Amino acid sequence: MIEFSMKEAEGGTIIVRLNGDLDIDSTEIVEETLLPALENYKAATLNFEEVPFVDSSGMGLLLNVVQSLKEKGVHVMISNVKEEVQFVFELLQIPEILGKDTFI
């Protein structure tokens, strides 16, 4: 289960702090609440500092979010990924898929 908090920053950027596991139970919140909330910003930064685990559905979800936001012209960045989660991302080559510059 995941929770998130949002904070607006300069230049039409929204910073999203995610808190909890990004997994199959997060699907509804992410797709129905988070995604629509970000559509109107120029840029969004997803802070993964408080995300200890991801699973395969979570990763599918993440790919989906980034891609649909990109289609709508929102520039997405992912920040503060924990080492363990980063390892999983790298196994699946998520940085290659999303572009290495997505991760900060």
Add this chain to the structure above:
Amino acid sequence: MLLTVEKEVQNVTTILKVKGLIDITTTNIIEPYLEEMDGMETVILDFSGLEFIDSTGIGSIMNAIYLSREKNFTLKLQGIDEMTNDVFETVGLYEILEAFHGEVI
């Protein structure tokens, strides 16, 4: 006596003439002779009077061979009859003699 030993000294050569049989009961007779060979260059064991030799006797001859190195003399064996020769050959006594620079004459 089952075994008699005649000792003949010529300069630096000693000849020991063995007569009778060398076995467990008589080896103690021959051994003292071999012990007193200091300063000798050649010691000849003459077996022409030998009637019988058993393994203990062969042991005595081996001791003589080993002594020859210790006391620095050349050991020579002579007067070996055919039967004794067979026994010596079987146990490999001649090879040991050769290794210690002794000889059969």
Add this chain to the structure above:
Amino acid sequence: MQSIISKGKNIKEAIDVGLLLLEAKKSEVNIEILQQETKSFFKLKSKEAIVKITKLEQNPNQEQPYKEEKDPIKLMDEFLHHIPDPGSESLVDLKPKPRPAPKSNELAGKVWVKNGELFCQSSPTHYPLVTIPDGVKVYRNEQLITEKSFVMTDIDFYEVQLETEEKETVWKVVMDPHKLRVELHIEPGYKITRSLLDTEPAQHIELMIDEKKETYNTLSYQEVMDKLEELRVKHGFHQNEIVKAMDAAEPGVFTIASGIEPIPGTDGWIEFQINTETQIGPRETENGRVDYREMKTIPNVESGTVIAIVHPPIPGQPGRTVTNEPLPAPQTIPISVQSGRGIAIIDNKIIAIESGRPHVEKRRSIAKVSIMQKLTHPGNVDLSSGNIHFAGDVEVLGEVSERMVIDAEGNIIVHQSVNMATLTASGAVLTHGSIIGSDVSAGKNNMIVTELGHLLGPINQDLAKIIQLIKQLMLSPGFKASDFSRGGLQPLMNILLEKRFKPFPALVKEYVETVKRNENYLSDKVWAETAKSLSQLFLSLSSEAISIGWMTELSEKLKELHELSQMPVEPNSYITVPNVLSSRLYCSGNVTILGQGSVNTKIYAGGKLTINGALRGGEVFGRFGAEINEAGAESRTPTIIAVPGDQKIYINKAMDGTSIKIGNVQYKFSETRSRVIAYLNKHGRISFE
């Protein structure tokens, strides 16, 4: 005359001790060196220096005829002065031999070597000359003489330094990885001692060296046994070799222990009770013509005949390592027999339950036995007879005409020509007449298996990577594996396939389609089963739960199939025809054109390609080489002969314009060439023998 014998660590010490005892000065005595001190290889063997010192009479001149020339005592002093330190390696022979007493006029102006020492006698008119060979150092008054030759005087002191060489015994014990053999490598130590050779007095001499090599093999029995103990060698010692190694004077290798090698067993096999020889095709007569009547008839069996007996494998005998561990014999593989049509297997007997031609197909340890039925078509195959599809052998006594199709699970034999038709056989194709404008394939199933094998290689590689990745993921701390129990691996698989293994689904699709297309030729159900599994896993988007265990199992099966596809088939199919024109021949085995040859035809031979006549135009390929009598066309129609990189092309006469291709390298003959044997050399270029 009072004399004593004195011992010391070195000569100097021995003399000093002696003089002290005699209460004499060096000038009052005559010193004779009885034994030089030696520093031996072994400390045990080192010897002390021994000298004999004799107190001289009042007038020593009488005994010393050389007194006037050179006082020996003084000479001795000089020698002693130059005695090397005990630590130095050089050896100087210090024995002062009584000097030879030659007549002085004879020796004047001459130099000589006696007892390893250099002597000379000067003369007012002539100075003696000494030449120094390589490896020898001569010192004059402790100064090294650098010239090749020097003039020797008797007022100077000369010292000849000769090197000794010492090497210690080096040995090691090596055990092979199978623990079946222990070798002792030994290089016995040695010491090379050099000394000066005596030389007759002459006005000019060259120093000559004598070299003595003594071997010191210090290897001890106990050292070897300790080493063997350390290696845990317990069994199969060759004691004699150890003793021989201890005695060795030359470097050598001794096998000091050896284990017992396991005796391999025999794999399971099929022992045929009948003749299944079907390989013999038409024979060529002495005058070069082909006599098709000589063709061997294919054996037939009645139902109930025992075709073969299946033998179980005979296990091998285990061996034993030198460390006394059992060494198992290689695993023996039983032969697995699949009963095809018309075959029953009872106990270990293969029995025909139908009459017909027994057919055996063997790939490594799998044999498939079936009874081929035979359809004999008495006339021509044409529109009136219709196409022939038969699960067995087909023999056509007439010809096969336009657009007709023959499809056989066994062999196809056509007694006359084949014209614009399609012949497909799982077995062999034999025609007695020419093939014109037709498609002929033989060993179709084998070719499909080979094709599928090519696909399976990369598929299985990728699949193995996917499995490994998933396993890695599940172990990584940042990954939440709980959803696998609910959603299965599907979501993960989607990510992987979409992003990381993009070409993979296409490969799987090709495999699945190839299997589907050739279902008729793939009698083994395993192909269809794997195709179905692969399709479910990677092609459908079903949310059916898939487990890692299932994938691993599939991977194992694919690996097995891939290996199977690489194995040669026995017996392979073949195509043997007299002539072929504007056709396409595909065969998993050998293709043989016995008659005038092949014109404008594409030939693929999975075995060897042989054309007894001419090859005019077309593209031909022989997996195991090509042998062609005459290649090329006057009309310059492109003629290409291809083989893989490891094969050779033989052409008796290659006309200009003919191309050959070996591996990926192509060559075109610019002029007609005879007796061509072409191959790829180690630089990857085409060479001719």
Add this chain to the structure above:
Amino acid sequence: MYKDGMTYVHQKNSDGLTIMDKTLKREINLARNIQSQLLNGKTPVFDGGEVSGSSVPARLIGGDYYDFYPLVNGKIRIVIGDVMGKGIPAAMLMILTRGAFRSAAETTKSPADTLTSMNQALYADLRTLKSFVTLLCADWDPETSTLTYANAGHNLPLYIKGKEQVVQELPKIKGIMVGGLPNQVYNNHSIQLHDKDTVFFYTDGIIEAQNHNKEQYKLERLVQTLMENKQKCVGDIEKCVMESIEKFTEGAPQRDDITMVLLKISDQKAEITSLNSPLMK
């Protein structure tokens, strides 16, 4: 008087024997039992032939030695030996020899290697004790019917050819007795045996057995006895040889131990596999 188990007390009893004599006699008897148990141990049973051995000491206790050792490769290693001297000293050395054989047999590849190993192991001790041992070691391979043997100063075994009906010595092979010289290399020699062939290993105590007239039993009598009984099984041949010697010597005291080992090849060739390596009876 201070008494403990280590001190023999000189005290005549009624029979005129000292107590020490009695104690000594008892201990020698114990030693003899140990030796005889070691000698008459297990005899291996295998297909394609049979072996048997026996030893009669000249005194209470002897210096002759024989042994069988089944190898992992299915062969049987046979050894026969004669320790210099007699009585207790020889018996002690015999036990030493047995230990050296057992450990060498376990580790070495061939009879020659066994002898080399035994010489390496025993040389120093035997030199110190001024003694030696003659040994003959042989490997019988039931699978190939070959006998491979090596000799360290022992007399050659007799070979009774079942088919040709002749008795001869095994082909000569030389080697110095164990304890003679260090670092000895021994050589192997092999012969092919056939059905009904017998190999008779022995110590010279047999042919030197004497009767009251100081006549020796001699090789001729031994050969004669073997010829007469060659068709019998090993146990019976052994018994007949022993009886023949007893009859000849008429109970005269013997100077040397009498020891023999027999190996007889029988035609019932069972299939040899790794499973039927010799079993112990």
